[in-house]
Amino acid sequence: MSVNSTVFGELGDDIDGVLLFSPNQDRYEEIRDSYADSDIPIVVVGLENKLDAEIFVELPLNFKNYKETIQFGLEATMKQEFINEGNTIVCGTKLFDDEIDTITRIRARDELHTGLYDLFMNSRADPNVIRDVFDVAIDLGNKGQKGKPIGALFAVGNAGTVMNKSKPLSYNPFEKSHVHVGDKIVNIMLKEFSKLDGAFIISDAGKIVSAYRYLEPSADGVDIPKGLGARHMAAAGISKSTHSTAIVLSESDGMVRAFKDGDLIVELNPEEY
Amino acid sequence: MTRHIFNIEYIQANPEVLLGSGIFILGIAMGYLFGKFVYRSLTALGISDTMDGTEFERGLTRVNLSTVSLFSHLSSGFVYVLTVFLAGNIAGFFDQSLFWDTTITFLPQIFTAVIALLIGVVVADKLAILIQDRLQKFKLPRLIILPNIAKYTVIYVALLVALGQIGVETTALVVLLVVYVFGLIIFTAIATRRLLSAGAAGLYILLLDPYGIGDSIAIGDKEGIVQEIEVLFTYLECDDGTEYIIPNDKVFEYGIDRTPSN
Numbered sequence: 001m002s003v004n005s006t007v008f009g010e011l012g013d014d015i016d017g018v019l020l021f022s023p024n025q026d027r028y029e030e031i032r033d034s035y036a037d038s039d040i041p042i043v044v045v046g047l048e049n050k051l052d053a054e055i056f057v058e059l060p061l062n063f064k065n066y067k068e069t070i071q072f073g074l075e076a077t078m079k080q081e082f083i084n085e086g087n088t089i090v091c092g093t094k095l096f097d098d099e100i101d102t103i104t105r106i107r108a109r110d111e112l113h114t115g116l117y118d119l120f121m122n123s124r125a126d127p128n129v130i131r132d133v134f135d136v137a138i139d140l141g142n143k144g145q146k147g148k149p150i151g152a153l154f155a156v157g158n159a160g161t162v163m164n165k166s167k168p169l170s171y172n173p174f175e176k177s178h179v180h181v182g183d184k185i186v187n188i189m190l191k192e193f194s195k196l197d198g199a200f201i202i203s204d205a206g207k208i209v210s211a212y213r214y215l216e217p218s219a220d221g222v223d224i225p226k227g228l229g230a231r232h233m234a235a236a237g238i239s240k241s242t243h244s245t246a247i248v249l250s251e252s253d254g255m256v257r258a259f260k261d262g263d264l265i266v267e268l269n270p271e272e273y
Numbered sequence: 274m275t276r277h278i279f280n281i282e283y284i285q286a287n288p289e290v291l292l293g294s295g296i297f298i299l300g301i302a303m304g305y306l307f308g309k310f311v312y313r314s315l316t317a318l319g320i321s322d323t324m325d326g327t328e329f330e331r332g333l334t335r336v337n338l339s340t341v342s343l344f345s346h347l348s349s350g351f352v353y354v355l356t357v358f359l360a361g362n363i364a365g366f367f368d369q370s371l372f373w374d375t376t377i378t379f380l381p382q383i384f385t386a387v388i389a390l391l392i393g394v395v396v397a398d399k400l401a402i403l404i405q406d407r408l409q410k411f412k413l414p415r416l417i418i419l420p421n422i423a424k425y426t427v428i429y430v431a432l433l434v435a436l437g438q439i440g441v442e443t444t445a446l447v448v449l450l451v452v453y454v455f456g457l458i459i460f461t462a463i464a465t466r467r468l469l470s471a472g473a474a475g476l477y478i479l480l481l482d483p484y485g486i487g488d489s490i491a492i493g494d495k496e497g498i499v500q501e502i503e504v505l506f507t508y509l510e511c512d513d514g515t516e517y518i519i520p521n522d523k524v525f526e527y528g529i530d531r532t533p534s535n
Contacts (some may be wrong), residue, residue: 157486158510159486159498159501160486160487160488160498160499160500160501160510161498161500161510162487163486163498164487164489164498176482203486203500203501204500204508205501205502205503207486207501209485209486209487244480254407269450
Protein backbone atom coordinates (compact mmCIF):
# COMPACT_ATOMS: atom_id res chain seq x y z
CA MET A 1 0.00 0.00 0.00
CA SER A 2 1.61 3.22 -0.97
CA VAL A 3 -0.25 6.33 -0.10
CA ASN A 4 1.72 9.50 0.08
CA SER A 5 0.64 12.18 2.43
CA THR A 6 2.05 15.64 2.37
CA VAL A 7 1.47 15.91 6.11
CA PHE A 8 4.06 13.36 7.15
CA GLY A 9 6.39 13.69 4.15
CA GLU A 10 8.67 10.70 3.58
CA LEU A 11 7.86 9.31 7.02
CA GLY A 12 4.32 8.76 5.84
CA ASP A 13 5.28 6.39 2.98
CA ASP A 14 4.05 2.81 3.08
CA ILE A 15 2.39 2.94 6.47
CA ASP A 16 -0.40 0.78 7.84
CA GLY A 17 -1.76 3.08 10.49
CA VAL A 18 -1.66 6.55 11.98
CA LEU A 19 -1.87 7.32 15.69
CA LEU A 20 -2.63 10.90 16.65
CA PHE A 21 -2.29 11.93 20.27
CA SER A 22 -4.82 14.60 21.29
CA PRO A 23 -4.78 16.33 17.89
CA ASN A 24 -6.74 19.51 17.31
CA GLN A 25 -9.72 19.54 14.99
CA ASP A 26 -8.00 21.02 11.92
CA ARG A 27 -5.00 18.74 12.04
CA TYR A 28 -7.14 15.64 12.56
CA GLU A 29 -9.40 16.48 9.66
CA GLU A 30 -6.47 17.34 7.40
CA ILE A 31 -4.82 13.98 8.09
CA ARG A 32 -8.05 12.04 7.92
CA ASP A 33 -8.94 13.57 4.57
CA SER A 34 -5.52 12.96 3.11
CA TYR A 35 -5.90 9.25 3.88
CA ALA A 36 -9.58 9.14 2.96
CA ASP A 37 -9.00 6.98 -0.16
CA SER A 38 -7.09 4.27 1.70
CA ASP A 39 -8.21 1.95 4.45
CA ILE A 40 -5.42 3.09 6.77
CA PRO A 41 -6.90 3.48 10.25
CA ILE A 42 -6.52 6.95 11.72
CA VAL A 43 -6.58 6.39 15.47
CA VAL A 44 -7.05 9.27 17.86
CA VAL A 45 -5.59 8.73 21.32
CA GLY A 46 -6.50 11.07 24.13
CA LEU A 47 -8.19 11.56 27.46
CA GLU A 48 -11.60 12.12 25.88
CA ASN A 49 -13.04 11.88 22.40
CA LYS A 50 -13.57 15.58 21.79
CA LEU A 51 -13.34 15.27 18.01
CA ASP A 52 -15.84 12.42 17.66
CA ALA A 53 -13.12 10.42 15.97
CA GLU A 54 -14.20 7.16 14.41
CA ILE A 55 -11.46 5.13 16.09
CA PHE A 56 -10.64 6.39 19.53
CA VAL A 57 -8.40 5.07 22.28
CA GLU A 58 -8.99 6.54 25.72
CA LEU A 59 -5.93 7.16 27.83
CA PRO A 60 -6.54 6.20 31.46
CA LEU A 61 -3.93 8.63 32.74
CA ASN A 62 -2.44 11.72 31.25
CA PHE A 63 0.95 10.01 30.85
CA LYS A 64 3.73 12.56 31.03
CA ASN A 65 6.24 10.26 29.49
CA TYR A 66 6.38 10.27 25.70
CA LYS A 67 7.23 6.58 25.51
CA GLU A 68 4.42 5.42 27.80
CA THR A 69 1.84 7.43 25.88
CA ILE A 70 2.86 5.85 22.58
CA GLN A 71 3.20 2.46 24.23
CA PHE A 72 -0.37 2.59 25.49
CA GLY A 73 -1.78 3.77 22.17
CA LEU A 74 0.16 1.13 20.26
CA GLU A 75 -0.87 -1.73 22.53
CA ALA A 76 -4.48 -0.61 22.50
CA THR A 77 -4.67 -0.49 18.70
CA MET A 78 -2.88 -3.82 18.37
CA LYS A 79 -5.25 -5.40 20.89
CA GLN A 80 -8.25 -4.13 18.97
CA GLU A 81 -6.61 -5.34 15.75
CA PHE A 82 -6.54 -2.05 13.90
CA ILE A 83 -2.83 -2.70 13.61
CA ASN A 84 -1.12 -6.06 13.43
CA GLU A 85 2.30 -7.42 14.18
CA GLY A 86 4.86 -6.17 11.68
CA ASN A 87 2.82 -3.17 10.59
CA THR A 88 4.47 0.21 10.33
CA ILE A 89 2.73 3.11 11.93
CA VAL A 90 3.29 6.82 12.27
CA CYS A 91 2.55 8.54 15.56
CA GLY A 92 1.93 12.27 15.82
CA THR A 93 2.43 13.60 19.32
CA LYS A 94 2.62 16.87 21.18
CA LEU A 95 6.03 17.28 22.73
CA PHE A 96 6.67 20.98 23.08
CA ASP A 97 3.73 22.87 21.65
CA ASP A 98 0.03 22.48 22.18
CA GLU A 99 -0.12 21.05 18.69
CA ILE A 100 1.25 17.92 17.11
CA ASP A 101 4.93 18.71 16.57
CA THR A 102 6.62 15.34 16.74
CA ILE A 103 6.37 12.42 14.38
CA THR A 104 7.56 8.95 15.26
CA ARG A 105 7.66 6.02 12.88
CA ILE A 106 7.53 2.60 14.53
CA ARG A 107 7.17 -0.98 13.40
CA ALA A 108 4.74 -2.82 15.69
CA ARG A 109 6.50 -5.84 17.13
CA ASP A 110 5.55 -8.21 19.89
CA GLU A 111 8.80 -7.38 21.71
CA LEU A 112 7.49 -3.87 22.24
CA HIS A 113 4.61 -5.28 24.24
CA THR A 114 4.87 -4.39 27.94
CA GLY A 115 1.34 -5.07 29.06
CA LEU A 116 0.60 -1.42 29.86
CA TYR A 117 -2.74 -1.58 28.07
CA ASP A 118 -3.67 -4.89 29.69
CA LEU A 119 -2.75 -3.49 33.09
CA PHE A 120 -5.45 -0.88 32.78
CA MET A 121 -8.04 -2.45 30.54
CA ASN A 122 -7.78 -6.21 31.08
CA SER A 123 -7.07 -6.47 34.76
CA ARG A 124 -9.37 -8.35 37.04
CA ALA A 125 -10.53 -5.06 38.53
CA ASP A 126 -12.56 -2.46 36.68
CA PRO A 127 -10.44 -0.09 34.52
CA ASN A 128 -11.83 2.91 36.39
CA VAL A 129 -10.82 1.38 39.71
CA ILE A 130 -7.25 0.83 38.51
CA ARG A 131 -7.13 4.42 37.33
CA ASP A 132 -8.52 5.73 40.61
CA VAL A 133 -5.93 3.78 42.59
CA PHE A 134 -3.20 5.24 40.38
CA ASP A 135 -4.59 8.69 41.06
CA VAL A 136 -4.59 8.06 44.80
CA ALA A 137 -1.05 6.67 44.75
CA ILE A 138 0.20 9.61 42.68
CA ASP A 139 -1.54 12.03 45.02
CA LEU A 140 -0.04 10.35 48.10
CA GLY A 141 3.37 10.42 46.46
CA ASN A 142 3.09 14.13 45.77
CA LYS A 143 1.88 15.21 49.17
CA GLY A 144 3.32 12.64 51.54
CA GLN A 145 2.40 12.57 55.20
CA LYS A 146 3.20 15.88 56.87
CA GLY A 147 5.86 16.51 54.29
CA LYS A 148 7.59 13.20 54.81
CA PRO A 149 7.51 10.67 52.01
CA ILE A 150 5.24 7.73 52.64
CA GLY A 151 4.97 4.31 51.10
CA ALA A 152 1.83 2.40 50.28
CA LEU A 153 0.80 -0.86 48.67
CA PHE A 154 -2.56 -1.43 47.02
CA ALA A 155 -3.67 -4.90 45.96
CA VAL A 156 -6.48 -4.26 43.49
CA GLY A 157 -8.93 -6.92 42.40
CA ASN A 158 -9.52 -10.56 43.30
CA ALA A 159 -9.90 -9.30 46.87
CA GLY A 160 -11.35 -12.47 48.38
CA THR A 161 -8.34 -14.51 47.37
CA VAL A 162 -5.93 -11.78 48.47
CA MET A 163 -7.67 -11.65 51.86
CA ASN A 164 -7.08 -15.38 52.22
CA LYS A 165 -3.42 -14.94 51.38
CA SER A 166 -2.83 -12.23 53.95
CA LYS A 167 -3.10 -11.59 57.67
CA PRO A 168 -4.34 -8.57 59.61
CA LEU A 169 -1.65 -6.44 61.28
CA SER A 170 -4.21 -4.47 63.25
CA TYR A 171 -7.97 -3.94 63.43
CA ASN A 172 -9.37 -3.30 60.01
CA PRO A 173 -10.62 0.30 59.91
CA PHE A 174 -12.70 -0.46 56.82
CA GLU A 175 -14.61 -3.31 58.48
CA LYS A 176 -18.36 -3.02 57.79
CA SER A 177 -17.82 0.10 55.76
CA HIS A 178 -18.69 0.61 52.14
CA VAL A 179 -16.03 3.03 51.04
CA HIS A 180 -14.85 2.96 47.44
CA VAL A 181 -11.72 4.42 45.91
CA GLY A 182 -12.70 7.46 43.93
CA ASP A 183 -14.98 8.68 46.73
CA LYS A 184 -13.99 12.20 47.75
CA ILE A 185 -12.99 11.48 51.34
CA VAL A 186 -10.86 8.48 50.45
CA ASN A 187 -7.59 10.27 49.75
CA ILE A 188 -7.47 11.68 53.25
CA MET A 189 -8.46 8.38 54.86
CA LEU A 190 -5.86 6.46 52.93
CA LYS A 191 -3.22 9.02 53.79
CA GLU A 192 -3.91 8.54 57.50
CA PHE A 193 -4.03 4.78 57.28
CA SER A 194 -0.82 4.55 55.27
CA LYS A 195 1.05 5.56 58.43
CA LEU A 196 1.02 1.96 59.51
CA ASP A 197 2.77 -0.60 57.40
CA GLY A 198 0.73 -3.08 55.47
CA ALA A 199 -1.30 -3.27 52.30
CA PHE A 200 -4.67 -1.90 51.27
CA ILE A 201 -6.91 -4.47 49.68
CA ILE A 202 -9.35 -3.21 47.08
CA SER A 203 -12.05 -5.27 45.39
CA ASP A 204 -12.82 -5.55 41.67
CA ALA A 205 -15.51 -2.88 41.96
CA GLY A 206 -13.29 -0.53 43.99
CA LYS A 207 -14.52 -1.22 47.53
CA ILE A 208 -11.77 -0.80 50.08
CA VAL A 209 -11.94 -4.15 51.82
CA SER A 210 -9.15 -3.76 54.32
CA ALA A 211 -6.10 -1.81 55.41
CA TYR A 212 -3.15 -3.01 57.49
CA ARG A 213 -2.88 -6.39 55.78
CA TYR A 214 0.33 -8.35 55.81
CA LEU A 215 0.57 -10.13 52.47
CA GLU A 216 1.92 -13.66 52.52
CA PRO A 217 2.14 -14.77 48.91
CA SER A 218 4.62 -17.34 47.82
CA ALA A 219 7.51 -15.45 46.26
CA ASP A 220 8.58 -18.39 44.11
CA GLY A 221 9.82 -17.31 40.73
CA VAL A 222 9.22 -13.64 41.43
CA ASP A 223 11.93 -11.55 39.88
CA ILE A 224 11.97 -7.82 40.47
CA PRO A 225 14.74 -5.33 39.77
CA LYS A 226 17.41 -5.41 42.46
CA GLY A 227 17.32 -2.58 44.91
CA LEU A 228 13.58 -2.53 45.40
CA GLY A 229 12.51 -3.37 48.93
CA ALA A 230 10.20 -5.78 50.73
CA ARG A 231 7.09 -3.82 49.81
CA HIS A 232 7.78 -4.25 46.11
CA MET A 233 8.60 -7.90 46.63
CA ALA A 234 5.26 -8.43 48.39
CA ALA A 235 3.49 -6.58 45.58
CA ALA A 236 5.12 -8.66 42.86
CA GLY A 237 4.40 -11.83 44.84
CA ILE A 238 0.71 -11.12 45.43
CA SER A 239 0.21 -10.16 41.78
CA LYS A 240 1.78 -13.43 40.72
CA SER A 241 -0.06 -15.75 43.08
CA THR A 242 -3.48 -14.12 42.65
CA HIS A 243 -5.26 -12.30 39.80
CA SER A 244 -4.73 -9.06 41.64
CA THR A 245 -2.91 -6.01 40.30
CA ALA A 246 -0.49 -4.47 42.80
CA ILE A 247 0.22 -0.75 42.79
CA VAL A 248 3.06 0.44 45.01
CA LEU A 249 4.18 3.85 46.13
CA SER A 250 7.83 3.57 47.08
CA GLU A 251 8.84 5.27 50.30
CA SER A 252 12.50 5.50 49.35
CA ASP A 253 12.39 6.91 45.82
CA GLY A 254 8.79 8.15 45.65
CA MET A 255 7.97 6.29 42.43
CA VAL A 256 4.63 4.62 41.70
CA ARG A 257 5.05 1.15 40.25
CA ALA A 258 2.48 -1.38 39.08
CA PHE A 259 2.88 -5.15 39.05
CA LYS A 260 0.81 -7.68 37.22
CA ASP A 261 1.41 -11.45 37.17
CA GLY A 262 4.64 -10.81 39.06
CA ASP A 263 6.06 -8.43 36.44
CA LEU A 264 6.83 -4.76 36.82
CA ILE A 265 4.68 -3.15 34.14
CA VAL A 266 5.04 0.56 34.60
CA GLU A 267 6.93 3.08 36.67
CA LEU A 268 5.65 6.62 37.09
CA ASN A 269 7.09 9.63 38.83
CA PRO A 270 4.29 11.30 40.83
CA GLU A 271 6.03 14.66 40.67
CA GLU A 272 5.31 14.83 36.95
CA TYR A 273 1.54 14.59 37.48
CA MET B 274 -56.91 60.09 14.61
CA THR B 275 -53.20 60.88 14.69
CA ARG B 276 -53.98 64.40 13.77
CA HIS B 277 -56.19 64.64 16.84
CA ILE B 278 -53.65 63.15 19.25
CA PHE B 279 -51.01 65.72 18.45
CA ASN B 280 -53.42 68.53 18.61
CA ILE B 281 -52.95 70.48 21.85
CA GLU B 282 -56.62 71.28 22.22
CA TYR B 283 -57.57 67.68 21.69
CA ILE B 284 -55.15 66.59 24.42
CA GLN B 285 -56.38 69.25 26.76
CA ALA B 286 -59.89 68.00 26.21
CA ASN B 287 -58.89 64.33 26.64
CA PRO B 288 -56.02 64.14 29.19
CA GLU B 289 -56.41 60.32 29.32
CA VAL B 290 -54.87 60.11 25.84
CA LEU B 291 -51.68 61.67 27.19
CA LEU B 292 -51.68 59.23 30.08
CA GLY B 293 -52.25 56.36 27.65
CA SER B 294 -49.31 57.44 25.49
CA GLY B 295 -47.12 57.74 28.59
CA ILE B 296 -48.06 54.26 29.69
CA PHE B 297 -47.46 53.01 26.15
CA ILE B 298 -43.90 54.41 26.02
CA LEU B 299 -43.17 53.23 29.57
CA GLY B 300 -44.59 49.80 28.76
CA ILE B 301 -42.48 49.44 25.61
CA ALA B 302 -39.37 50.39 27.57
CA MET B 303 -40.26 47.97 30.36
CA GLY B 304 -40.98 45.20 27.87
CA TYR B 305 -37.58 45.72 26.30
CA LEU B 306 -35.85 45.77 29.70
CA PHE B 307 -37.82 42.73 30.88
CA GLY B 308 -36.70 40.84 27.78
CA LYS B 309 -33.09 41.82 28.49
CA PHE B 310 -33.53 40.78 32.12
CA VAL B 311 -34.91 37.37 31.14
CA TYR B 312 -32.08 36.97 28.64
CA ARG B 313 -29.46 37.82 31.27
CA SER B 314 -30.97 35.57 33.95
CA LEU B 315 -31.33 32.59 31.62
CA THR B 316 -27.77 33.05 30.40
CA ALA B 317 -26.51 33.35 33.97
CA LEU B 318 -28.32 30.11 34.82
CA GLY B 319 -26.34 28.43 32.03
CA ILE B 320 -29.44 27.57 30.01
CA SER B 321 -27.74 28.09 26.65
CA ASP B 322 -25.00 25.58 27.53
CA THR B 323 -27.55 23.12 28.79
CA MET B 324 -29.61 23.44 25.65
CA ASP B 325 -26.66 22.93 23.33
CA GLY B 326 -27.27 20.12 20.88
CA THR B 327 -30.98 19.61 21.50
CA GLU B 328 -33.31 19.31 18.54
CA PHE B 329 -35.23 22.33 19.74
CA GLU B 330 -32.13 24.54 19.82
CA ARG B 331 -31.01 23.30 16.42
CA GLY B 332 -34.44 24.14 14.96
CA LEU B 333 -34.22 27.63 16.43
CA THR B 334 -30.68 28.19 15.15
CA ARG B 335 -32.01 27.78 11.63
CA VAL B 336 -34.22 30.85 12.15
CA ASN B 337 -31.39 32.72 13.91
CA LEU B 338 -32.74 32.23 17.41
CA SER B 339 -31.71 30.35 20.50
CA THR B 340 -33.74 29.01 23.41
CA VAL B 341 -32.63 31.90 25.57
CA SER B 342 -33.43 34.58 22.99
CA LEU B 343 -36.78 32.93 22.18
CA PHE B 344 -37.84 33.06 25.82
CA SER B 345 -36.67 36.68 26.22
CA HIS B 346 -38.48 37.72 23.02
CA LEU B 347 -41.62 36.01 24.24
CA SER B 348 -41.45 37.79 27.60
CA SER B 349 -40.92 41.15 25.88
CA GLY B 350 -43.76 40.38 23.51
CA PHE B 351 -46.09 39.59 26.37
CA VAL B 352 -45.32 42.91 28.05
CA TYR B 353 -45.74 44.75 24.69
CA VAL B 354 -49.15 43.23 24.07
CA LEU B 355 -50.20 43.96 27.64
CA THR B 356 -49.01 47.54 27.22
CA VAL B 357 -50.92 48.05 24.00
CA PHE B 358 -54.11 46.82 25.62
CA LEU B 359 -53.58 48.84 28.80
CA ALA B 360 -52.61 52.03 27.01
CA GLY B 361 -55.40 51.65 24.49
CA ASN B 362 -57.91 51.12 27.22
CA ILE B 363 -56.79 54.10 29.27
CA ALA B 364 -56.81 56.27 26.18
CA GLY B 365 -60.34 55.06 25.67
CA PHE B 366 -59.79 53.38 22.26
CA PHE B 367 -61.25 50.04 23.36
CA ASP B 368 -64.50 48.93 24.83
CA GLN B 369 -64.24 48.97 28.64
CA SER B 370 -66.08 45.69 29.22
CA LEU B 371 -63.87 43.82 26.76
CA PHE B 372 -60.74 45.02 28.54
CA TRP B 373 -60.91 43.07 31.81
CA ASP B 374 -61.97 39.87 30.10
CA THR B 375 -59.22 39.76 27.56
CA THR B 376 -56.33 41.52 29.23
CA ILE B 377 -56.56 40.38 32.79
CA THR B 378 -57.70 36.80 32.36
CA PHE B 379 -57.06 35.56 28.86
CA LEU B 380 -53.68 37.10 27.97
CA PRO B 381 -51.73 35.72 30.94
CA GLN B 382 -53.36 32.34 30.35
CA ILE B 383 -52.22 32.24 26.74
CA PHE B 384 -48.79 33.37 27.80
CA THR B 385 -48.56 30.69 30.52
CA ALA B 386 -49.82 28.06 28.10
CA VAL B 387 -47.19 28.97 25.50
CA ILE B 388 -44.42 29.03 28.11
CA ALA B 389 -45.58 25.70 29.60
CA LEU B 390 -45.59 24.10 26.16
CA LEU B 391 -42.15 25.50 25.31
CA ILE B 392 -40.66 24.41 28.63
CA GLY B 393 -42.19 20.98 28.06
CA VAL B 394 -40.62 20.67 24.62
CA VAL B 395 -37.26 21.92 25.90
CA VAL B 396 -37.22 19.59 28.92
CA ALA B 397 -38.34 16.66 26.78
CA ASP B 398 -35.56 17.30 24.27
CA LYS B 399 -32.94 17.56 26.99
CA LEU B 400 -34.20 14.44 28.76
CA ALA B 401 -34.08 12.45 25.54
CA ILE B 402 -30.48 13.54 24.96
CA LEU B 403 -29.47 12.72 28.53
CA ILE B 404 -30.96 9.23 28.35
CA GLN B 405 -29.39 8.63 24.97
CA ASP B 406 -25.98 9.71 26.30
CA ARG B 407 -26.34 7.26 29.16
CA LEU B 408 -27.25 4.47 26.75
CA GLN B 409 -24.38 5.33 24.46
CA LYS B 410 -22.02 4.78 27.38
CA PHE B 411 -23.34 1.22 27.45
CA LYS B 412 -22.96 1.06 23.66
CA LEU B 413 -26.67 0.43 23.23
CA PRO B 414 -27.77 2.97 20.64
CA ARG B 415 -30.55 0.65 19.50
CA LEU B 416 -32.57 1.36 22.62
CA ILE B 417 -33.66 4.59 20.89
CA ILE B 418 -37.22 3.84 21.99
CA LEU B 419 -36.46 4.73 25.64
CA PRO B 420 -35.46 8.38 25.07
CA ASN B 421 -38.40 8.73 22.69
CA ILE B 422 -40.87 7.39 25.26
CA ALA B 423 -39.54 9.84 27.85
CA LYS B 424 -39.60 12.71 25.35
CA TYR B 425 -43.18 12.27 24.16
CA THR B 426 -44.45 11.63 27.68
CA VAL B 427 -43.07 14.97 28.84
CA ILE B 428 -44.43 16.77 25.77
CA TYR B 429 -47.83 15.19 26.34
CA VAL B 430 -47.91 16.36 29.96
CA ALA B 431 -46.82 19.86 28.90
CA LEU B 432 -49.58 19.90 26.30
CA LEU B 433 -52.11 18.93 28.98
CA VAL B 434 -50.92 21.76 31.22
CA ALA B 435 -51.10 24.23 28.31
CA LEU B 436 -54.59 23.13 27.27
CA GLY B 437 -55.74 23.25 30.89
CA GLN B 438 -54.48 26.82 31.12
CA ILE B 439 -56.58 28.11 28.26
CA GLY B 440 -59.61 26.25 29.58
CA VAL B 441 -59.92 23.37 27.14
CA GLU B 442 -61.66 20.29 28.56
CA THR B 443 -58.80 17.78 29.15
CA THR B 444 -60.43 15.06 31.26
CA ALA B 445 -60.28 12.47 28.47
CA LEU B 446 -56.62 13.23 27.83
CA VAL B 447 -55.82 12.98 31.55
CA VAL B 448 -57.53 9.58 31.70
CA LEU B 449 -55.44 8.49 28.74
CA LEU B 450 -52.29 9.68 30.54
CA VAL B 451 -53.22 7.79 33.72
CA VAL B 452 -53.88 4.59 31.77
CA TYR B 453 -50.59 4.99 29.94
CA VAL B 454 -48.54 5.64 33.10
CA PHE B 455 -50.27 2.77 34.87
CA GLY B 456 -49.48 0.45 31.97
CA LEU B 457 -45.88 1.60 31.99
CA ILE B 458 -45.55 0.89 35.72
CA ILE B 459 -47.13 -2.58 35.44
CA PHE B 460 -44.95 -3.41 32.45
CA THR B 461 -41.78 -2.25 34.23
CA ALA B 462 -42.71 -4.09 37.42
CA ILE B 463 -43.25 -7.37 35.56
CA ALA B 464 -40.10 -6.96 33.49
CA THR B 465 -37.88 -6.14 36.47
CA ARG B 466 -39.45 -8.43 39.08
CA ARG B 467 -36.32 -10.53 39.58
CA LEU B 468 -34.06 -7.48 39.56
CA LEU B 469 -36.16 -5.85 42.26
CA SER B 470 -36.08 -8.86 44.55
CA ALA B 471 -32.34 -9.33 43.94
CA GLY B 472 -31.78 -5.64 44.66
CA ALA B 473 -33.82 -5.73 47.87
CA ALA B 474 -31.94 -8.83 49.03
CA GLY B 475 -28.64 -7.17 48.06
CA LEU B 476 -29.42 -4.15 50.20
CA TYR B 477 -30.04 -6.39 53.21
CA ILE B 478 -26.78 -8.21 52.60
CA LEU B 479 -24.81 -4.98 52.26
CA LEU B 480 -26.34 -3.51 55.40
CA LEU B 481 -26.27 -6.57 57.66
CA ASP B 482 -23.03 -8.10 56.37
CA PRO B 483 -23.84 -11.80 56.88
CA TYR B 484 -20.71 -12.51 54.87
CA GLY B 485 -17.86 -10.32 53.68
CA ILE B 486 -15.24 -10.31 50.96
CA GLY B 487 -12.77 -13.12 51.64
CA ASP B 488 -15.23 -15.43 53.47
CA SER B 489 -15.69 -19.00 52.32
CA ILE B 490 -19.38 -19.65 51.82
CA ALA B 491 -21.78 -21.82 49.87
CA ILE B 492 -25.04 -20.64 48.33
CA GLY B 493 -27.07 -23.60 47.13
CA ASP B 494 -24.58 -25.91 45.46
CA LYS B 495 -22.16 -23.10 44.58
CA GLU B 496 -19.21 -22.94 46.92
CA GLY B 497 -16.27 -20.56 47.01
CA ILE B 498 -14.60 -17.44 48.32
CA VAL B 499 -16.58 -14.21 48.18
CA GLN B 500 -14.82 -11.81 45.82
CA GLU B 501 -17.34 -9.03 45.55
CA ILE B 502 -20.75 -8.12 46.90
CA GLU B 503 -22.87 -5.83 44.80
CA VAL B 504 -26.49 -4.78 45.06
CA LEU B 505 -27.66 -7.32 42.50
CA PHE B 506 -25.01 -10.04 42.58
CA THR B 507 -22.57 -11.84 44.81
CA TYR B 508 -19.38 -13.07 43.15
CA LEU B 509 -18.00 -16.39 44.36
CA GLU B 510 -14.75 -17.89 43.15
CA CYS B 511 -14.16 -21.56 43.79
CA ASP B 512 -10.80 -23.29 44.12
CA ASP B 513 -10.48 -24.30 40.47
CA GLY B 514 -10.90 -20.65 39.43
CA THR B 515 -14.52 -20.85 38.29
CA GLU B 516 -16.39 -17.69 39.18
CA TYR B 517 -20.06 -17.84 40.08
CA ILE B 518 -22.10 -14.67 39.76
CA ILE B 519 -25.12 -15.34 41.93
CA PRO B 520 -28.22 -13.11 42.01
CA ASN B 521 -28.77 -12.02 45.59
CA ASP B 522 -32.34 -13.36 45.76
CA LYS B 523 -30.76 -16.82 45.54
CA VAL B 524 -29.07 -16.06 48.86
CA PHE B 525 -32.50 -15.67 50.41
CA GLU B 526 -33.85 -18.68 48.57
CA TYR B 527 -31.11 -21.14 49.58
CA GLY B 528 -29.59 -19.47 52.63
CA ILE B 529 -25.88 -19.23 53.22
CA ASP B 530 -23.60 -22.04 54.35
CA ARG B 531 -20.56 -20.57 56.01
CA THR B 532 -17.55 -22.84 55.76
CA PRO B 533 -14.64 -22.19 58.11
CA SER B 534 -11.72 -20.77 56.13
CA ASN B 535 -8.33 -22.42 56.53
